[in-house]
Amino acid sequence: MHELAVTESLVDAVIARLPDKRVTCVRLEIGAMSGVVADSVRFCFDIVTEGTNLDGATLEITQPPASCRCRICDVDFEPDGPFALCPCGSAEVTVLAGQDLKITSVLVV
Amino acid sequence: MCGTCGCSPGTIISLHGPAGHSEEDHDHHAAHNHPHRDQERTIELQQKVLAKNDELADTNRRWLHDRGVLAVNLMSSPGSGKTTLLERTARELAGQMSISVIEGDQETELDARRILAAGSRVVQINTGAGCHLDAEMVARGLRALDPPGGSIVVIENVGNLVCPALFDLGEAAKVVLASVTEGADKPLKYPNMFRQADLVLLNKTDLLPYVDFDVTRYSSYLRQMAPDAALLQLSATSGDGTTAWYDWLRGRRLPPLD
Numbered sequence: 001m002h003e004l005a006v007t008e009s010l011v012d013a014v015i016a017r018l019p020d021k022r023v024t025c026v027r028l029e030i031g032a033m034s035g036v037v038a039d040s041v042r043f044c045f046d047i048v049t050e051g052t053n054l055d056g057a058t059l060e061i062t063q064p065p066a067s068c069r070c071r072i073c074d075v076d077f078e079p080d081g082p083f084a085l086c087p088c089g090s091a092e093v094t095v096l097a098g099q100d101l102k103i104t105s106v107l108v109v
Numbered sequence: 110m111c112g113t114c115g116c117s118p119g120t121i122i123s124l125h126g127p128a129g130h131s132e133e134d135h136d137h138h139a140a141h142n143h144p145h146r147d148q149e150r151t152i153e154l155q156q157k158v159l160a161k162n163d164e165l166a167d168t169n170r171r172w173l174h175d176r177g178v179l180a181v182n183l184m185s186s187p188g189s190g191k192t193t194l195l196e197r198t199a200r201e202l203a204g205q206m207s208i209s210v211i212e213g214d215q216e217t218e219l220d221a222r223r224i225l226a227a228g229s230r231v232v233q234i235n236t237g238a239g240c241h242l243d244a245e246m247v248a249r250g251l252r253a254l255d256p257p258g259g260s261i262v263v264i265e266n267v268g269n270l271v272c273p274a275l276f277d278l279g280e281a282a283k284v285v286l287a288s289v290t291e292g293a294d295k296p297l298k299y300p301n302m303f304r305q306a307d308l309v310l311l312n313k314t315d316l317l318p319y320v321d322f323d324v325t326r327y328s329s330y331l332r333q334m335a336p337d338a339a340l341l342q343l344s345a346t347s348g349d350g351t352t353a354w355y356d357w358l359r360g361r362r363l364p365p366l367d
Contacts, residue, residue: 002272085333103158104154105154108152
């Protein structure tokens with residue numbers, strides 16, 4: 001389960017940036033095609049933050065939809081699930097967005 | 110690049126709060142149930158979660174580039190034949206190409222011993238509970254391995270089609286090994302892994318007469334996920350088709366650094 005490593009990276013990154021702040025909320029973007037399961041990150045978050053300056057913080061996750069461009073008909077579309085199939089039937093697509101895994105902001109006191 | 114201000118990831122921190130509270134922040138507060146306390150303020154980070162791994166991977170890439178060493182990240186599900194392929198590769202290319210191996214497994218040094226017996230230098234990384242190699246582990250492995258200029262390092266990742274797809278190691282190419290005993294639908298089931306592949310090797314073709322595996326269907330599914338990935342069929346056991354794999358290794362050049 002790479003979500004544990006992902007959650008550790010996320011907590012480490014926040015601590016590295018804000019070592020002296022008490023963080024009460026972390027806002028995270030998990031793209032629809034990032035390969036990371038939001039519920040698993042939520043599951044790991046409380047465990048990983050325990051005893052750190054993020055202890056007790058809430059986790060707000062937004063999941064921006066993916067966007068793909070068909071290489072055959074040049075149309076941009078939002079894929080349904082991880083199978084990036086163009087409405088024209090082509091699977092030869094370029095992923096334009098939705099693969100990001102990003103800490104957007106945090107709340108501190 | 111950050112969509113808000115155009116910065117590179119991890120470069121800008123802007124404070125919002127009592128001293129400079131924007132309407133946008135206030136709207137966000139109103140949109141969820143978090144208590145809005147005066148002493149609480151938002152700090153924009155806009156930072157990739159795996160930024161640290163990505164930085165270490167870039168350091169590995171530069172280190173490899175400075176030495177003229179080509180690193181290949183070899184990934185597959187457990188039991189696809191990664192180590193068997195590398196044993197044969199080490200034996201058959203001995204004297205032609207310098208190949209060394211970084212072995213990633215949760216436990217044991219069994220694979221490292223096999224590679225060593227086949228004649229290659231090898232470093233074993235045991236990840237313990239970890240399900241993938243990351244750039245920091247590979248950095249330590251590379252320094253221990255100390256590969257000579259002009260050589261190839263194959264990083265045999267932990268057998269897993271999910272987690273290794275997420276972690277850049279600083280490699281020049283990603284190779285996914287699949288086998289005909291696994292089922293032809295794997296490219297559809299593990300899109301993140303196959304989508305990134307530069308090369309897919311379909312192993313155990315000597316077993317094709319005995320298993321229900323449709324190579325044409327597999328190839329079609331792979332095209333859907335990775336239209337640009339090359340596909341080579343081979344048997345690491347019999348040696349059939351391995352010449353094309355060796356040619357691919359010989360022909361692969363170090364990509365320029367960004």
